[in-house]
Amino acid sequence: MSARVQAEPFDVGHELSGFGAGAGAIVTFSGLVRDEGGRLLALEIEHYPGMTQKALDAFGNDAAKRFALSDWRIIHRFGRLGAGEQIMMVATAARHRAAAFDAAEYLMDWLKSRAPFWKREITASGPGAWVEARAEDEGALDRWKGTSCNPAD
Amino acid sequence: MSARVQAEPFDVGHELSGFGAGAGAIVTFSGLVRDEGGRLLALEIEHYPGMTQKALDAFGNDAAKRFALSDWRIIHRFGRLGAGEQIMMVATAARHRAAAFDAAEYLMDWLKSRAPFWKREITASGPGAWVEARAEDEGALDRWKGTSCNPAD
Amino acid sequence: MVVDVLYFAWLRERVGQARERVETEAVTVRDLVAELAARDEWHAAALSDLTAVRVAVDQELADLDAPLAGAREIAFFPPMTGG
Amino acid sequence: MVVDVLYFAWLRERVGQARERVETEAVTVRDLVAELAARDEWHAAALSDLTAVRVAVDQELADLDAPLAGAREIAFFPPMTGG
Numbered sequence: 366m367s368a369r370v371q372a373e374p375f376d377v378g379h380e381l382s383g384f385g386a387g388a389g390a391i392v393t394f395s396g397l398v399r400d401e402g403g404r405l406l407a408l409e410i411e412h413y414p415g416m417t418q419k420a421l422d423a424f425g426n427d428a429a430k431r432f433a434l435s436d437w438r439i440i441h442r443f444g445r446l447g448a449g450e451q452i453m454m455v456a457t458a459a460r461h462r463a464a465a466f467d468a469a470e471y472l473m474d475w476l477k478s479r480a481p482f483w484k485r486e487i488t489a490s491g492p493g494a495w496v497e498a499r500a501e502d503e504g505a506l507d508r509w510k511g512t513s514c515n516p517a518d
Numbered sequence: 519m520s521a522r523v524q525a526e527p528f529d530v531g532h533e534l535s536g537f538g539a540g541a542g543a544i545v546t547f548s549g550l551v552r553d554e555g556g557r558l559l560a561l562e563i564e565h566y567p568g569m570t571q572k573a574l575d576a577f578g579n580d581a582a583k584r585f586a587l588s589d590w591r592i593i594h595r596f597g598r599l600g601a602g603e604q605i606m607m608v609a610t611a612a613r614h615r616a617a618a619f620d621a622a623e624y625l626m627d628w629l630k631s632r633a634p635f636w637k638r639e640i641t642a643s644g645p646g647a648w649v650e651a652r653a654e655d656e657g658a659l660d661r662w663k664g665t666s667c668n669p670a671d
Numbered sequence: 672m673v674v675d676v677l678y679f680a681w682l683r684e685r686v687g688q689a690r691e692r693v694e695t696e697a698v699t700v701r702d703l704v705a706e707l708a709a710r711d712e713w714h715a716a717a718l719s720d721l722t723a724v725r726v727a728v729d730q731e732l733a734d735l736d737a738p739l740a741g742a743r744e745i746a747f748f749p750p751m752t753g754g
Numbered sequence: 755m756v757v758d759v760l761y762f763a764w765l766r767e768r769v770g771q772a773r774e775r776v777e778t779e780a781v782t783v784r785d786l787v788a789e790l791a792a793r794d795e796w797h798a799a800a801l802s803d804l805t806a807v808r809v810a811v812d813q814e815l816a817d818l819d820a821p822l823a824g825a826r827e828i829a830f831f832p833p834m835t836g837g
Contacts, residue, residue: 378531381548386602391548392622394615395534396837399542411763412836413829416813441836449539453837462547462626462754469545470619473837479815481829482836483763495764498833549754564680565753566746569730594753606754615837626754632732634746635753636680648681651750 366429368421368439370412375440377454385436385458390465393456394473400448406487408496410443410452413481417441424475432468434459439472441482471509477502519582521574521592523565528593530607538589538611543618546609547626553601559640561649563596563605566634570594577628585621587612592625594635624662630655672696674739676707678717679748682724685717700726701735703745718747725750755779757822759790761800762831765807768800783809784818786828801830808833 369375377395385391398408425437436458446452453476457468476482477499484496522528530548538544551561578590589611599605606629610621629635630652637649676693678686697703708718718724726733727746739745759776761769780786791801801807809816810829822828 376531377534377546378529381530385550387552389550389552391546391550393530393544393546394619395544396615397538397542397544399540399613413760413762413810413813413831415827416810416829419813460552462549462623466547466619466623466626470615473615473619476837478834480836481762481810481831481834483832484835485763495832496835498835502835502837503833566677566679566727566730566748568744569727569746572730629754631751633753634679634727634748634751636749637752638680648749649752651752655752655754656750 366425366437368418368425368441370414370417370421370441370443372442372444374442374451375454377451380438380440380454381456384438384456388435388458388465389460390462391456391458392462392465392469393454394469395454396452398446398448398450398452404488405448406489407445407447408452409445409485409487409492411483411485412441412443416481420480424472424480428457428468428472428475431471432457432459432464434464434468437468437472439476441476441480443482445487474502474505474509478506519578519590521571521578521594523567523570523574523594523596525595525597527595527604528607530604533591533593533607534609537591537609541588541611541618542613543615544609544611545615545618545622546607547622548607549605551599551601551603551605557641558601559642560598560600561605562598562638562640562645564636564638565594565596569634573633577625577633581610581621581625581628584624585610585612585617587617587621590621590625592629594629594633596635598640627655627658627662631659672739674703674742675744676703677744677746679746681749682717682747685713687713695739697739699735699739700728700733700737700745703739704735704747723749755822757786757825758827759786760827760829762829764832765800765830768796770796778822780822782818782822783811783816783820783828786822787818787830806832 421439438456441453455472457465459465486493574592591609594606608625610618612618639646677690683689704718708715728742760773766772787801791798811820811825
C-alpha cells in the first residue's frame with residue numbers, strides 16, 4: 366500500500382517479495398523506454414515534486430477502495446532514463462483476477478492522464494520534442510465512470 | 519516466447535530478467551494459493567502431462583499473434599502447493615499497454631477454462647473437494663469472440 | 672480398434688483407474704461413453720452426468736460428437752480449473 | 755494576494771522560468787492567466803492555447819474557472835504523459 370517517486374532504478378522481483386500476502390491474484394504492469402527503432406537514446410522525465418507523491422498516494426488509495434485490493438504499489442521514476450530502462454510499475458493484489466486486472470488498468474489510465482509527469486525525447490542530436498499526450502490516454506479514464514468494485518470474478 | 523509446466527517453485531523477478539527486451543509495456547499475472555481464512559492448507563494440482571505442454575504452447579502462440587506480442591511466458595505448477603505459494607504466472611510484452619493487458623487477460627481466460635489442470639483442496643482433515651469450475655470462468659472466453667489485435671491503445 | 676482411455680480428477684477416482692486400454696467399434700466419443708458406462712457401476716457413475724464431463728481426443732479438446740476414426744487416446748475429465 | 759506560479763515542461767521553457775511570485779487580484783484561474791499573458795510575449799506565447807494547458811491549484815488538478823481565494827501555489831503545465 367505505497368507509492369514512491371524516485372530517480373533510481375528498481376527491481377520488480379524485489380518489489381514483489383512479500384507483496385500481496387494472502388491474495389489470490391497479483392497483477393503487475395511495467396512501462397519501459399522504447400528505443401523507437403534506434404531513434405531514441407533516452408527519455409527525460411520531469412515531474413512536479415510537491416504534487417506527485419500526494420497524487421500517487423491518492424490514486425492508489427482510491428483504487429484500493431474501488432477494487433477491494435489487499436495491496437498495491439506504484440513506483441514512478443524521473444530524470445534521464447535510457448532506452449530499455451524501466452520507467453514505472455504498478456502492482457495490485459486482490460482475491461480474484463478480475464479485480465487485480467481492473468485495478469492495474471485503472472491506475473495506468475490515471476497515471477497516463479492525471480499524474481504530473483512529462484516526458485521529453487533525447488535523440489543523438491540532444492533534447493528533442495516533448496512527448497504529446499495521446500487522445501486515447503486522455504479519454505481512457507472515461508470508461509471507469511460509474512464503475513466501482515467489479516463483482517464479476 | 520515459452521511455456522513451462524513444473525512442480526518446482528519459480529521466481530517472478532528471475533523470469534522477468536531479460537523478458538520483453540524492446541517492448542514498452544509488460545504485464546504479469548501471478549496466481550497464488552489462498553488459505554481461505556485458514557481452512558485450506560494446500561492445493562493438490564493434477565494435470566494431463568501429454569496434453570499440457572502442447573496446449574500452453576498453442577495458447578501462447580495464439581495470443582502472440584492476436585495481440586502482436588513481442589514476448590510471452592506461461593509457467594504453471596502441479597503437485598502439492600501450500601497456502602501462499604505461487605501456482606502460475608503469465609507475462610506478456612507489447613508495444614503499448616492495452617495489448618499487453620488484453621493478452622494477459624486472454625491467456626488467463628484460456629488457462630482457467632481450457633488448460634488441462636484440476637485443483638483439489640487439502641485441509642487439516644486431508645484431501646478434500648475438487649475445486650469446481652466457476653461459471654464466470656467457463657464463460658469468460660466468450661468476450662474475446664471476434665476480437666483480434668486491439669488497436670485501442 | 673484399440674484406444675487408450677484416460678481419466679482425470681474425480682472421474683479417475685470414480686472409475687477407479689487412471690487409464691485403460693479399450694477395444695471398441697465406437698464411431699463417436701458419445702458412442703464410446705455409452706460402451707464404457709455399460710461396463711460396470713463405477714464407469715456408469717463417473718459418466719452419468721455428461722454436462723460435467725469434458726473430452727480430449729488425441730490430446731486436443733473435442734466434443735461428444737467428435738469422430739473417433741484414427742484416434743489413439745481419449746481422455747475424460749471434469750471442467751478444467753487451471754490458472 | 756501573493757501566489758507562487760509554477761511552470762512545467764514546455765510551458766516552463768516558453769515562459770523562461772520555472773517559478774515566479776505574483777501579486778494578483780484574480781478571482782479565478784482564468785483571470786490569473788489573462789494577467790500573466792499580458793506581462794510579456796513569452797508568457798503570452800506559453801498561455802496562448804489554453805486547450806493545451808492544464809492547471810493545479812495548491813497541488814490539486816483544477817479547471818480554469820476554479821476560484822483562487824486562499825490559494826498559495828498555481829501550476830501550469832501541458833497534458834500529463836506519465837506511466
